[in-house]
Amino acid sequence: MNLKLELTKRKKELMSTHKITTQKVNFKVFRFNADEDYLPYYEDYSMDVTSEEVVLDILNRIKWDHDGSFSYRRSCRHGICGACAIKVNGRSTLACKESMTTMIEYFGNEMTIEPLSTKRAIKDMIIDKGDFWKKHEAATPYVVDEIDETPELENLLSPAEADALNDADLCIQCGACHYACPVVEINEDFMGPAAFAAAYRFEADVRDGDESRLTDVNQMGSGVWDCVKCFECAEVCPKDVNPIEKIGQLHNMLFQSGKAESNVATRHAVGFEKSIKKNGVLDEGGLVLYSEMAGIVKHVPVALKMFSKGKIVPPWGITKSQNLDEIQKLVKSSTTAKF
Amino acid sequence: MEKLKYALFTGCTAKQSTPEQMMSTMAVAEKLGIELIELTEASCCGASHLQDYDDFLSLVLNARNIAYAEKHDLTMVTICNTCQLNTAMTKHRLDNNADLKAKVNEKLAEVGLEYKGTSKVTHFLYAIIDDIGLDKIKEMVVTPLSQFNIAPFYGCHNIRPSELQNESHDKAENPYNPTSLDDLIIACGGKNVDYDEKNKCCGFHAELQAPKTAATLTGNAIAGAMDGNADWMVTPCPLCHLKLDTQTHHASEAIGREVALPVLHMQQMLGLALGCDQSTLGMKHHLTKVDFV
Structure with missing residues (x-):
């Protein structure tokens, strides 16, 4: 059988087994014109939604069938331009x-459609993403290198070197993670997961020679140490960039490069190793003391209250792990970082 | 039915700043007829901070902990969301990367251990839901908590990243609409409070380096539960518990509103419903007074 016939047959088979279902969904849609x-x-808006539709189809139907003034950004339709990120029931999407079937699985048949950040709304789904771009820019999101103005060869990465980017290069700057991050919401200075993923992407690039990027993200109050480790960014990223993993890798890079300054955040990380080496388990009080x-x-006022309620164990009262010698041997032989 | 038996990874907090969590875990296990073999050899999981310093070392240490559960040929249960994250993440990475597993096992061989990947790792909350079942728990309730509005606080590391959920228990939790803790509240006879912050972050992991951020998140969580008319909150995570129970002063200051609610560990709530002796549930160790028992 020739290929064309084979494909037609397979398509018919798929069509006969793949059932398109329809269900009613009620949408509450954010409207605002600054x-x-x-x-x-x-x-x-109440609509019959088919299992084949994506969220953008719903936005289109609102505009085309209900209200021509409804505004949103859209362009490529293929998950690559990053323009159409919005929030469905508070989740960046x-x-x-995003398939409507997944959205119905997550949220049932009542959905609220909002822009990525309601406080930054300009018109309906369109927001002023200026804070995102400013923070992204601060991560120096490009390869810094002295190059010949008329190179004869492309400066290519080997497959292994490209693998080291760990998919950070897949980011499309849609802002889904940035506006899902609870720290960005609270602290206007915090650079946010997308900017950190970009910083990692270029730090991990062997062609890059930038000296200041890693130091720039190593700030208290705005830098990588203020991440609360909630994994919201990893959960919403449409390209599986896994920004929180990149934040962890930036932490590792800071220690490996010797650029990690001694501060409460770095000592907090290192303190775990010290405590484990000594006790196997953590000495909670000792860790706070070493970090702070x-x-x-x-911390004294709360610590005193905790002590009075039997919530603080003194160093000599800690039950060390059994077979502590094993742990100590492993810490010695497996440690790869220095402080 | 054969008696349920698990290898218990207590984590560090249950032995230090939340003794009530350890007590209530043991009390509830006895009521439910579960045998817990404590992994006394286990080290700290690194709490995602050792991971920031030395990722490989954290893998080796967590693989060692799991290897001890494997020696008993038992499922490992955790009673802390962050222990669950770091242990399940280690398992996920080693089970999906033969090279990494070999490197880790090279180190473990130095102390005569091997990580095989044979033990499941799951949080106690999911262990009892999967292996005992909510219907059975409901049947066992002797003191229904019917007079209480109870706000569930899930804690990030039990529900995100969701890929670990699929590996840790039978019915993966939806990170945007989690139900396990709500279901447990209902099984205990209580009324579950729905509020926006129930699946959000408490801020614990940034408490030292970003105190204002951390306190704001804590404050928002308690305020959300209060606005949902909750009488008290319940959580499966001792780290969330520490934030919500002991940091109310900073939380109130951060959000400019007095917030405080009694916060129970999931085991304490279950213990109350199952009729455990209150002295075994350790409510006296709370900073925010548990005034309803």
Whole structure:
């Protein structure tokens, strides 16, 4: 059988087994026009949604069938331009890639459609993403290198060197992780997961010679140490970049490069190794003391209350792990980092 | 039915700052007829901070902990979300990367151990839901908590990253609409409170380096539960518990509103419903007074 016939047969088979289902979904849609409205409001739409549709189809249907003034960004329709990220029931979603079936599995048949950040809304789903781009730029998101202006060869990565980027190069800057990050929401200075993933992508590139990028992200208050490790970014990324993994790798790079300054965050990480070496288990009080140094005083009021409730075990009261010699031997032989 | 038996990885907190969690785990296990073999050889899981310093060392140490559960040929149960994350993440990485597993085993061989990948790793909450079942638990309730509105607080590391969920227990939790703790509250006869913060972060892991961020997240969580008309909160994670129970002063200051609610460990709630002697549940160790028992 020729290939064309074979494909037609397979398509028919697929069509006969693949059932398209339809169900009613009620949408509450965020509406706001910064030029005209004092406050945002929500409009209700009820639609029959098929199992074949993606979230972008719903946005299109709102605009085309209900209200031509409804505004949102869209371009490639193929999960590559990063323009159409919005929030469905508070979850960042790349509208052109996310199937409505998955959304119904997650949230049932009542959905709220909002822009990535309601406080940054300009018109409906369109937001001012300026903070995102400013932070992304701060990560020096390009290869820094002295190169010949008229090179004769391309400066290519080997497959192994490309693998070391660990998919960080797949980021499409859609902002889904940035506006899902609870720290970005609270702390305006925090660079956010996308900027850190970009910093990792270029730090891990063997062609890069930038000296300051790693130091730039190693700031207290805005840098990699303020991540709360909630994994929201990893969960929402439409390209599986896994930004929190890259944040961890930036932490590792800081120690490996010797650029990790001694501060409460770095000592907190190192303190675990010290404690494990000594006890197998953690000495919680000792860890806070080692991390905070003189800053320990601010913890005293709560510590006293905890002590009175039997929640603080003194160093001599800690039950060490059994076979501690094994742990100590492994710490000695497996340690790869220095501080 | 054969008696349920698990290898218990207590983690560090249950032995130090949340003694009530250890007590209530043992009390509840006895009521449910579960035998727990404590892995006394286990080290700290690294709490995702050792991982920031030395990733490979954290893999070796966590693989060693799992190897001890494998020696008993038992499922490892954890009672801390962060222990669950770091142990399950180690298992996930080693089971999916033969080279990495070989490198780790090279180190473990130095102390006569081997990580095989034969033991499942699951949180106690999911172990009892999967292996005993909510219906059976409901039947065993002697003191229904019917007069209480209870706010579940899931804790990040039990529900995210969701890929670990599929490997850790029978019915993967939906990170955006988790149900296990709500279901347990209902099985205990209580009324579950729905609120936006129930699957959000408590801020624990940034408490030292970003105290304001951490306290704001804690404050938002308690405020959300209070606005949902909760009488108290319940969590499967001792680290969330520490934030929500002991840091109310900083949390109130951060969000500009007085917030405080009694916070129970999942085991304490279950213990109350199953009729455990209250002295075995350790409520006296809480900073925010548990005033309803």
